[in-house]
Amino acid sequence: MIRYNISSKVINWNARVKKIDNIIKNILLYKKDLKFLNSVNYECNFVLANDLFIKKLNKKYKNINKSTDVLTFISTMDFKNKKKEKYCDIIFSIETIINDSNRNNIEFYSHISHLIVHSFLHINNYIHDKIKDYLEMKKIEIKVLKKLGIDNPY
Numbered sequence: 001m002i003r004y005n006i007s008s009k010v011i012n013w014n015a016r017v018k019k020i021d022n023i024i025k026n027i028l029l030y031k032k033d034l035k036f037l038n039s040v041n042y043e044c045n046f047v048l049a050n051d052l053f054i055k056k057l058n059k060k061y062k063n064i065n066k067s068t069d070v071l072t073f074i075s076t077m078d079f080k081n082k083k084k085e086k087y088c089d090i091i092f093s094i095e096t097i098i099n100d101s102n103r104n105n106i107e108f109y110s111h112i113s114h115l116i117v118h119s120f121l122h123i124n125n126y127i128h129d130k131i132k133d134y135l136e137m138k139k140i141e142i143k144v145l146k147k148l149g150i151d152n153p154y
Helices: 011-028 051-062 094-104 108-123 131-147
Strands: 002-008 040-049 070-077 084-093
Touching: 002 011, 011 040, 011 108, 040 108, 051 070, 051 084, 051 094, 070 108, 084 094, 084 108, 094 108, 108 131
Parallel strands: 002 040, 040 084
Antiparallel strands: 070 084
């Protein structure tokens, strides 16, 4: 089971929450492509924030003193005789996403859709530290985005 909620830390996101909720629902139609497992319960918190908030988290948890578009944090719990549970916090910065969208001439909601797909892959143990892993992740992202009617962002 995949459950999620969306919270907004800044007013800039408020008008976008409903649309983002619909985007998440549409992306989750392709949960098999994103490697979600039936044997795991997922609890995802989407936190809509700003550069200041995400920069503090980036510094504290990754020792990187700058803002970024998205951070994904995952905790996994294994219980005897129960499904594994994954608790996921996905934090977005509106300023960085808008700036990146404008700089790369990508529509805002297409870009955030890509970031959500990317984060879902991280939740399901995909990383991109090695070129082989990066290429596999990219291939899945392009496939899912195409199903959503979004052009290849690469």
